Every structure is written in structure tokens, then in C-alpha cells.
Amino acid sequence: MKNTPSVEQHLDIYRRMLLVRHLEERLGALHKEGRTRGPIHRCDGQEAVGVAATAALEAGDKVATTHRGHAVYIGKGMAMRPVVAEIFGRATGACGGRAGHMLVADAEKGVIGGNAIVGAGIPAAAGMALSMQILGTGNVAMCVFGDGAAQTGICHEAMNMAGLWKLPVVFVLEHNQFGLTVPSDVQSPVADLSIRAAGYAMPAEIVDGNDAVAVYRAVAAMAERARRGEGPGMVECKTYRVEGFSTSDMGGYQKPEDIAAWKARDPLIISRKALLGDVGEARLADIEAAAKAETDEAFEIALSDPMPQFLVDEACNPYSEAR
Amino acid sequence: MAMMRYAEALNAALREEMQADPSVFLFGEDIGRYGGVFKVTKGLMEEFGEKRVRDTPISEQALTAMAVTAAMTGTRPVLEIMYADFIPLSLDALVNQASIYNYIWNGQVKMPFVVRTQGGGGAGAGAQHSKALDSMLAQIPGIKVVAPSTPADAKGMLKAAIRDSQPVIFLEHKLLYNIRGEVPEGDVIVQLGKAATVREGSDISIFATSKMVVEATKAADLLAADGVSAEIVDLRSLRPLDVDAIVASIAKTHHAVVVNEGWRFCGYAAELSATIMDHVFDELDAPVARVTLPDMPIPYSEPLETAMLPSAEKIRAAALKTLK
Ligand SMILES: Cc1ncc(C[n+]2csc(CCOP(=O)(O)OP(=O)(O)O)c2C)c(N)n1
Ligand SMILES: [Mg+2]
Numbered sequence: 165m166k167n168t169p170s171v172e173q174h175l176d177i178y179r180r181m182l183l184v185r186h187l188e189e190r191l192g193a194l195h196k197e198g199r200t201r202g203p204i205h206r207c208d209g210q211e212a213v214g215v216a217a218t219a220a221l222e223a224g225d226k227v228a229t230t231h232r233g234h235a236v237y238i239g240k241g242m243a244m245r246p247v248v249a250e251i252f253g254r255a256t257g258a259c260g261g262r263a264g265h266m267l268v269a270d271a272e273k274g275v276i277g278g279n280a281i282v283g284a285g286i287p288a289a290a291g292m293a294l295s296m297q298i299l300g301t302g303n304v305a306m307c308v309f310g311d312g313a314a315q316t317g318i319c320h321e322a323m324n325m326a327g328l329w330k331l332p333v334v335f336v337l338e339h340n341q342f343g344l345t346v347p348s349d350v351q352s353p354v355a356d357l358s359i360r361a362a363g364y365a366m367p368a369e370i371v372d373g374n375d376a377v378a379v380y381r382a383v384a385a386m387a388e389r390a391r392r393g394e395g396p397g398m399v400e401c402k403t404y405r406v407e408g409f410s411t412s413d414m415g416g417y418q419k420p421e422d423i424a425a426w427k428a429r430d431p432l433i434i435s436r437k438a439l440l441g442d443v444g445e446a447r448l449a450d451i452e453a454a455a456k457a458e459t460d461e462a463f464e465i466a467l468s469d470p471m472p473q474f475l476v477d478e479a480c481n482p483y484s485e486a487r
Numbered sequence: 488m489a490m491m492r493y494a495e496a497l498n499a500a501l502r503e504e505m506q507a508d509p510s511v512f513l514f515g516e517d518i519g520r521y522g523g524v525f526k527v528t529k530g531l532m533e534e535f536g537e538k539r540v541r542d543t544p545i546s547e548q549a550l551t552a553m554a555v556t557a558a559m560t561g562t563r564p565v566l567e568i569m570y571a572d573f574i575p576l577s578l579d580a581l582v583n584q585a586s587i588y589n590y591i592w593n594g595q596v597k598m599p600f601v602v603r604t605q606g607g608g609g610a611g612a613g614a615q616h617s618k619a620l621d622s623m624l625a626q627i628p629g630i631k632v633v634a635p636s637t638p639a640d641a642k643g644m645l646k647a648a649i650r651d652s653q654p655v656i657f658l659e660h661k662l663l664y665n666i667r668g669e670v671p672e673g674d675v676i677v678q679l680g681k682a683a684t685v686r687e688g689s690d691i692s693i694f695a696t697s698k699m700v701v702e703a704t705k706a707a708d709l710l711a712a713d714g715v716s717a718e719i720v721d722l723r724s725l726r727p728l729d730v731d732a733i734v735a736s737i738a739k740t741h742h743a744v745v746v747n748e749g750w751r752f753c754g755y756a757a758e759l760s761a762t763i764m765d766h767v768f769d770e771l772d773a774p775v776a777r778v779t780l781p782d783m784p785i786p787y788s789e790p791l792e793t794a795m796l797p798s799a800e801k802i803r804a805a806a807l808k809t810l811k
Binding site for chain 2: 226228259260262263267269270271272276277279281284286287288289290291292294295296297298299301317318321322324325328329477479480481482483
């Protein structure tokens with residue numbers, strides 16, 4: 165089937181999903197020990213969206229994501245150590261500890277970047293696509309955004325312009341059924357939010373957001389169109405937030421049977437099953453052991469990395485040129 | 488030198504920068520086919536095409552946010568927001584986006600974008616089309632805010648703003664677009680962050696920007712008839728602020744009037760007063776006088792609007808009071 169990831173590509177998606185899973189679980193454990201700072205928004209159970217969507221991009225493409233962006237960071241090629249170090253506020257973090265887990269950026273990798281203002285990533289991606297169109301770079305921009313973000317006014321403004329100007333952008337809706345605590349059907353009169361794409365003259369596809377191959381296929385097709393100059397597209401990935409909204413969420417508003425049903429359809433389970441026939445148990449076990457070891461090493465190093473020193477640094481002083 | 492209107496000087500700056508750098512593009516409401524509500528972008532769509540000069544939907548929030556990331560990724564956007572009164576719609580992009588990335592992302596990105604807008608009263612445009620809002624913008628760290636008062640500065644500062652690697656809010660004034668002045672020919676840049684002493688004086692310093700410089704100049708004429716020699720410092724740039732120029736002028740006159748077309752409470756005039764206290768308190772012979780808009784909406788009817796706006800007469804009265 166067109167745009168299906170090769171076995172090697174799927175293995176790499178699986179590997180990155182494992183890294184993200186370990187990252188999230190480790191953060192959960194460290195939070196319980198009181199060793200994290202501020203709220204952390206885990207995406208475990210939703211890794212297929214961020215990882216497979218970014219796997220369909222090229223190195224020069226750029227992605228804007230949300231407060232729940234760990235899968236996008238790792239999916240778009242960032243290494244574990246700078247991500248972990250950033251989450252722990254270390255000088256070696258991707259942004260020197262200034263950004264924290266919600267606002268991570270790595271301009272070289274095209275992660276521009278996390279965004280904790282709900283909805284703000286959508287025009288951010290449209291703006292990058294506008295730049296790409298004007299410069300004729302042949303690249304595409306992507307926005308991963310939530311079902312809550314889909315209800316913002318700025319979402320409408322940005323998608324309207326993307327459709328109007330045929331901007332090379334792919335909108336990846338990570339529909340995990342909840343905003344902060346409020347379920348999607350209390351926020352929107354329609355269940356399938358991507359029906360709105362028709363109003364912006366862009367195609368949309370609804371996929372199983374826990375099936376990495378399905379996410380990849382749909383996103384790759386939209387990215388290909390966008391790259392050809394045919395304009396934006398939307399992929400609505402149906403998934404479910406099996407953890408709390410953040411590490412400070414007290415819970416109580418999700419049905420245990422829903423959580424159980426979605427956990428049974430975990431993206432790691434789905435990908436592993438598909439890959440097993442292709443590569444066999446031994447290869448998967450190797451990848452799994454390596455991902456675990458990579459996470460252990462990243463945490464060990466990052467947690468002993470130095471904390472940053474406060475300084476008013478001229479390189480980051482926007483007024484320095486003018487004075 | 489060529490005699491030009493302020494709007495024509497801006498147009499020339501845009502044209503020259505677009506000719507020199509293909510990454511410069513313009514977008515905003517009604518700026519293309521029509522050439523802008525204030526005609527600043529007239530003829531540019533014809534010259535540079537619809538890709539680089541875009542008429543946009545009415546979407547200030549997203550447009551401003553798009554300017555931020557377009558600038559991060561290789562272009563130099565110049566966004567026109569038709570009225571400064573609409574800037575509150577742009578605030579997330581300025582306060583939560585543009586303002587933070589230079590520092591938070593540890594110098595990884597540049598943001599060479601310009602938001603051009605025009606504010607100010609006196610044209611009977613009513614409470615939603617007459618505000619300056621410069622104080623609010625100048626409070627945002629990480630963003631430059633400039634407000635030229637002459638055609639020459641309009642051109643030279645807009646060229647500098649477009650070439651700047653960081654966000655610049657470029658404030659124009661609806662009642663300045665038709666003023667005429669000499670503008671140097673060619674590629675002349677006026678550095679952002681530098682004030683200009685537009686009139687030398689020895690008794691009192693008047694600090695102002697944009698249309699308030701015009702009012703201050705009229706006030707200085709009135710004051711001359713009163714026997715007072717007023718110095719006028721056109722700050723040109725609200726942020727970064729040329730503190731040295733303020734200090735030098737007060738060291739000479741020992742008296743100061745600060746003028747701002749925005750609200751008084753927590754306003755730019757208050758910031759200037761505090762800056763003067765911080766840097767040259769010892770040189771002052773009297774308290775700093777503030778001339779601002781009262782903390783009210785701007786009414787429509789001419790006598791009501793006129794009564795509210797800072798004017799030459801009010802500047803003169805404030806100067807005489809502080810000199811007494
Ligand atoms: C503009 C804005 N409003 C509210 C919030 C608080 N908030 C943070 S995340 C969130 C819910 C977002 O839901 P969604 O977009 O579906 O993302 P998810 O958390 O499900 O990944 C809310 C209300 C915010 N950060 N920004
Ligand atoms: Mg959600």
C-alpha cells in the first residue's frame with residue numbers, strides 16, 4: 165500500500181515509541197518521589213500519534229506541538245538526554261533549562277517547538293508553512309494539536325488561511341477525548357472534528373491513533389500533497405489519554421472500563437504484533453533492551469548534569485544590537 | 488533630499504527593502520489590491536506580486552502568531568495591523584510567543600518580523616479606533632517598540648526595523664500620514680533606540696514620541712512667547728529607550744515634561760518619570776510633569792475628543808506649572 169512505512173521504518177517508530185514510553189513512566193515514578201518540578205503532561209498510550217506523524221516528515225520539515233509533546237520531540241529526532249535534561253532544568257537541556265518540558269525546541273531538528281498556550285501551535289505551523297511557501301523550500305510544516313485546541317478561535321483563523329493560500333502544512337489532531345478534564349462531547353457538538361476541514365477546502369482522514377502504521381500512512385499522504393503544492397490536509401487520530409491530564413491530576417472523571425479498553429489497544433502492543441511476523445522475537449527483544457538501556461543512560465547522565473547559572477546573557481538580549 | 492509625505496516615506500522604505508531582500512514579505516488586511524486603508528502599501532502588490540504582498544482575512548490573532556514563526560524560519564514578515572486598537576487580539580503572539588523565545592530557547596532562533604500599526608486620536612474615529620496603546624506594547628520585554636514622528640525617521644526607522652533580527656512594533660499615527668518633510672535619498676538607516684533632539688532649549692525638556700512631538704513643537708512656540716526656552720527630545724524609540732539622551736537634556740534644563748498619548752495609570756509617561764528619577768533625580772529642580780490621556784475611553788464628538796487628548800496647550804500649561 166502506498167505510503168506504508170517499510171519494516172525498518174516501522175521498527176524505528178517502534179523504537180522511538182518505546183523510548184517515549186520509558187520516558188513517561190520514569191517521569192511518573194520520579195514525580196511520585198517528589199523529584200520533578202512543575203506539572204508534567206504525559207503522553208503514554210498516545211505515542212503512535214507524535215512518533216509516527218513525525219516519522220513521515222523529512223529532516224528539513226518543521227513541527228509545532230503542544231504541552232504534551234514528548235513523542236514529537238523524540239519522533240522528530242531529538243536525543244533522549246537533552247530532552248530529559250531539559251525536563252529536569254539542567255544546563256545541558258535542549259534549551260539550557262529555560263524552557264521546561266512544555267516548551268522544548270530544537271531548531272536544527274525542526275522542533276519549533278512545544279507550546280503551552282492551547283491552540284497556539286496551529287498558527288505557529290501555518291506561519292512556518294507560509295515562510296516555506298514564500299521561499300519555495302519544498303518543505304512542509306506540521307502541527308500536532310489536541311481536541312481541546314481544535315475549539316480555539318485561532319484554530320479557525322489559521323486553518324482558514326492555510327486552506328486559502330494552499331500552505332504546505334499538515335494538521336495532526338491528537339484526539340484523546342479530553343481537554344483538561346472536560347470530555348470532548350462537552351466541548352464540541354461534533355464527534356469527528358475533522359469534518360471541519362471541508363470548510364477550509366482541505367482533505368481529512370480519520371485514523372486509529374493507536375496504530376502507528378495507520379497514522380504514518382495518512383500523514384505521509386497529506387505531507388506528500390502539501391509538498392507538491394496542493395495545500396494543507398488534516399489527519400484526525402483517535403486515541404485516548406490513559407493517564408491524568410498532568411502529574412497533578414487527581415483523576416475521577418475517566419471511566420475505568422474505557423481506560424482498560426484503550427490500554428488493551430496500546431500502540432506498543434499493536435506495533436509489536438505487526439512487527440513480530442516481519443522480524444521475529446529476537447530482533448524485537450534487542451530493540452526493547454536497547455531502548456530501555458538508552459533511557460536508563462539518559463536519566464542517569466541528565467540527573468547528574470549541572471544546574472544552569474542565572475545570567476543576563478547578551479546573546480539572548482534582544483535590545484543589545486540597538487544600544 | 489526629497490519632499491515626501493510620511494505615508495510615502497513608509498512606502499519607499501517597504502519598496503526598497505523588498506527590492507533588496509526577497510525574504511521580505513508584507514501581509515495584512517486590505518494592503519494589496521487597495522494599497523492599505525492608509526495607502527502605505529500602495530502599488531506594492533503590483534510591483535512584487537501576490538505571493539509577497541498578501542491581502543489577508545480578518546484574523547489578527549493568527550496573523551501575528553504566523554509572523555512570529557515565519558520569521559523564525561527564514562523570512563522577514565512585515566504585518567500591518569490596521570488599527571492599534573486591534574492589537575489586543577495580537578497579544579498572545581506578542582506576550583506569550585515572540586517575547587519569550589529569544590531567551591527561553593537559548594538563542595536558537597531569530598525573529599526578524601515587524602508589526603506596523605497606527606494608533607492615536609484626533610480623527611473622530613471613536614473609542615475603538617483611536618487609542619495609542621503604546622504603553623502596553625512597550626511593557627513587553629523582548630520586543631522593540633518605535634514611533635517615528637517625521638517622514639525621514641519613518642523611512643529610516645522602518646528600514647532598520649525590517650533588517651532587525653528581533654521583533655519590532657512600528658507605531659504610526661493616523662494624523663501623521665499626510666505630514667510632509669525632507670527625506671534623504673537612498674539607503675539611509677536610522678538606528679533604533681536613539682532619540683533626536685529636535686529643538687534645543689535651556690529651561691525645560693519635553694520628551695515625546697510620534698504625534699506628540701508635533702504637539703510639543705507647537706507648545707515650544709507658545710512657550711517661547713511666554714519667555715521659556717523649551718528643548719524637545721523626540722525619543723523615536725520607546726524601547727529600547729535612549730536614557731543617555733534624557734539624562735543629557737535634563738542635566739542642561741533641570742526641568743522635564745513627559746508626554747504620552749496613552750492612558751496615565753501605569754503608562755509610558757509614568758515609566759519615563761521613574762526612569763528620570765532613577766538616573767537624574769539630582770539634576771531636577773522640580774517634579775516631572777506628565778501630560779497624558781485621562782484614564783477614560785476616547786469619545787466621538789469633536790469637543791469631547793479634543794478636551795481629552797494631550798495637546799500643545801496642555802503641554803504648555805504643564806511646563807509653566809513645573810517651572811513655577
Ligand atoms: C489558552 C489556554 N487556555 C487554557 C489552558 C489550560 N489548559 C492547558 S492544557 C488544556 C487542555 C487542552 O486539551 P487538548 O488540546 O485536547 O490537549 P491534551 O491535554 O488533551 O493533550 C487546558 C485547558 C492553556 N494552557 N492555554
Ligand atoms: Mg485532548
